[in-house]
Amino acid sequence: MNNQKQTLNNHRILLALLSVFALVTIGASAFFMRGQFQVNAADATSVAKTVRVQIAVEGMHCSGCASGIKSMLKRTEGVVSAEVSYENKEAVVEYDTERTTTDKILEVITNLGYKANVKG
Numbered sequence: 001m002n003n004q005k006q007t008l009n010n011h012r013i014l015l016a017l018l019s020v021f022a023l024v025t026i027g028a029s030a031f032f033m034r035g036q037f038q039v040n041a042a043d044a045t046s047v048a049k050t051v052r053v054q055i056a057v058e059g060m061h062c063s064g065c066a067s068g069i070k071s072m073l074k075r076t077e078g079v080v081s082a083e084v085s086y087e088n089k090e091a092v093v094e095y096d097t098e099r100t101t102t103d104k105i106l107e108v109i110t111n112l113g114y115k116a117n118v119k120g
């Protein structure tokens with residue numbers, strides 16, 4: 001009998017804990033979802049935060065070099081578009097300022113063995 005009461009009490013405690021847990025979970029989800037919406041709002045405005053940078057590239061020997069750099073840039077996080085010209089010895093890169101920087105883009109080109117400097 002006493003044992004049954006104890007079990008009932010345990011169940012009540014468990015139920016109370018579960019309710020608290022559920023409330024915390026719901027509260028946390030609501031909080032995170034609000035955060036999510038804020039992030040989405042930021043994404044919507046980040047279109048305006050795309051910048052275009054002209055980079056002088058030294059060391060390209062042929063158009064193959066140019067396409068090698070281009071494909072590497074296109075695979076780089078934050079890069080929206082990339083054009084590389086062997087004839088003009090330059091790269092024109094559009095990137096999302098929230099996801100990468102000019103320095104990181106210069107580094108990608110430098111790591112491939114070329115010299116890269118921002119024009120102008």
Ligand SMILES: [Cu+2]
Nearest residue numbers: 061062064065
């Ligand atoms: Cu080449």
